[in-house]
Amino acid sequence: MKKVLLLGASGSIGSQTIDVLLKHKGKFDLVGVSAGNRVENIENLIKNFANLNYFCFKNEKDYDEFLLRHPEKQAYFGDEGLIKIIEDSNADMVVNALIGFVGFLPSIKALKLDKILCLANKESLVVGGEIVNSLLKNGHAKLYPIDSEHVAIAKCLYNKKIEDIDKILITASGGPFFLLDKEKFNDITPEDALKHPTWTMGKKITIDSSTMMNKCFEIIEAHYLFNVPASKIKPIVDRKSHVHSMVIFKNRDIYLQVGPSDMRIPISYALFEGKPDNGKYFEDVEINTYGKYEFYPMDYEKFPLINYGYFVLKKGGNSGAVLNASNEVLVNAFLNHKIKYLDINKIIDKIMSTYAFIKNPSVEDLVKTDKEVRKLTEELIEKGK
Ligand SMILES: NC(=O)c1ccc[n+]([C@@H]2O[C@H](COP(=O)([O-])OP(=O)(O)OC[C@H]3O[C@@H](n4cnc5c(N)ncnc54)[C@H](OP(=O)(O)O)[C@@H]3O)[C@@H](O)[C@H]2O)c1
Structure with missing residues (x-):
């Protein structure tokens, strides 16, 4: 049974990770969680996971209140708390579902302590991909991505050689503004940008998906995860998000991974360390729904931020x-x-x-x-x- 520490339990990936853990209670033991401002669900987690004893809060006030209610538990707060909980909870596996830079140091700590790192926090690789990879190379830690595109790529690369890859095509839905005139971009409101066409996610990544900064980050992420040069990684638009990414090999074989837009699939891939979990998260898939493909080129003029993916990898x-x-x-x-x-x-x-x-x-x-x-x-x- 793997002992799991879940950072960012109150978020979109965090709560879907809880779903997957509840489905596989005999295989995983949730021993610790962190939450930011949304602390309401913590009591429910305590009811559902008998060995949940380590807690980290963003705010000291929540930490104080929690310890008054649960003096028998071990609790921490703030950025330092996110490091202490990794050190003390003795988990085998750290799921990093934090958003933004705050997730970087916890990733580094987990790797230094030779944990299995299930990484949704792609910012860790954007900020310090070189350092992450050198820790993986020189230690005993393991890293599994929690990102639909990268899990799709990993599945396409199963039993394949990196040197046989001609291109990795990372799919993008195109976001809510793919068809909008560039002249109208300055009138876009946060409410407009939060309407993602195919995925329901946290607010920050939803805005990043609309500007294509998310795709920019994913190019960087793919480079560090698969050790493939930037010149072989390209974005492509699938408006329906049915194809989660694809790999074209030098012999012109095209491998792609298709399926519902549901993050529990990549989450379970990471938790099960790349092995199939056979968990059924939805009713049977209708093959015709996923069998019709229509791809469009990325519009770099409308979405110039994507170019920073290549810039960062070069610089x-x-x-x-x-x-x-x-x-x-x-x-x-x-x-x-x-x-x-x-x-x-x-x-x-x-x-x-x-x-x-x-x-x-x-x-x-x-x-x-x-x-x-x-x-x-x-x-x-x-x-x-
Ligand atoms: N959502 C998706 O479908 C998806 C898909 C692929 C990759 N990802 C990646 O997964 C990561 C998480 O995304 P998300 O959409 O789940 O974000 P989210 O819903 O905003 O959740 C982020 C989590 O981090 C916590 N947090 C934020 N700032 C914090 C701080 N300063 N200290 C402590 N905790 C803090 C949040 O706490 P509170 O909310 O309680 O404040 C929440 O638990 C991101 O790197 C994202 O790019 C997400």
């Missing part, structure tokens, strides 16, 4: 941390109606052309970069008002 160093930090601040500002939709692109362009480059950053350098770029982005937002 390396701290450029991914810079991109991630500015994007996080800008998405938050857009969601709070502080900036217009296209300001996200404009300010990212400004920051990406001026930041202080560090060639071989340490983890500490990346933390410093993140802090400085957040401040700089806030200043540019203020200036633009």
Whole structure:
């Protein structure tokens, strides 16, 4: 039985991970969870998982209140708490379903402690893909992605050689604005951008999917996960999100993975370490639903942010941390109606052309970069008002 620590249990991936764990109670033992602002479901989790004893809260107030109710449990709070809970809970497996940079240091800690890391927090690879891979190479940790596209690619690559790949095609739904005139982009509101055509996800990734920053991150993620050069990784649009990604091999075999848009599939792939779990999450699939394919090229003019995926992989160093930090601040500002939709692109362009480059950053350098770029982005937002 694998002992599991779930970081970000209150989020979209976190709650779907709970669903999968409940389905396979004999195989996994949930020993610890973290939550941010949404702490309502914690009591339910305690009822459902007998050995759940470690808890981390974003806010000290929630931590205090929790310990008053449950003095017998072990609890922590804040960013440091996310590290302490990994150290103390003695889990075999850490599911990192945190959103944004806050997930980076927990990923590093899990890898340093030789855990099995089930990684939804793609920002960890965007910020520090080189460091993550060197920890994997030099230690005994394992990493399994929780991302529909990358799990699809991993399935297509089963028993295949990386050198036989001609191209990896990462599918994108195109988001809500694929057919919208570019001239109208500046009128896009957060409410418009939160209407994803095919997936229901947390707010930040939904905005990233509309700007294609999510696809940009996924190009970086694919490079670090599969050790494939950026030139062989391309986005392609499948408006229905039925094809989760594909691989074209040099002999022109095309492998693709199709199926419902349901994150429990990639989550179970990671929890079961790449083996089939045979869990039935929905009624039988109707093959004709998934048998008709229609692909479109990515529109790089409408969605220029996607190019930063290639930029970051070419430039390396701290450029991914810079991109991630500015994007996080800008998405938050857009969601709070502080900036217009296209300001996200404009300010990212400004920051990406001026930041202080560090060639071989340490983890500490990346933390410093993140802090400085957040401040700089806030200043540019203020200036633009
Ligand atoms: N959602 C999807 O379908 C999907 C698909 C593929 C990949 N991913 C990736 O999975 C990750 C999680 O995405 P999501 O959509 O599940 O996001 P989400 O719904 O916003 O959940 C994020 C989780 O992180 C917690 N959190 C946020 N900031 C925190 C902080 N400062 N300290 C402690 N906890 C914090 C949140 O707590 P509260 O909500 O309680 O504040 C929540 O539990 C992201 O990296 C995303 O790119 C998501």
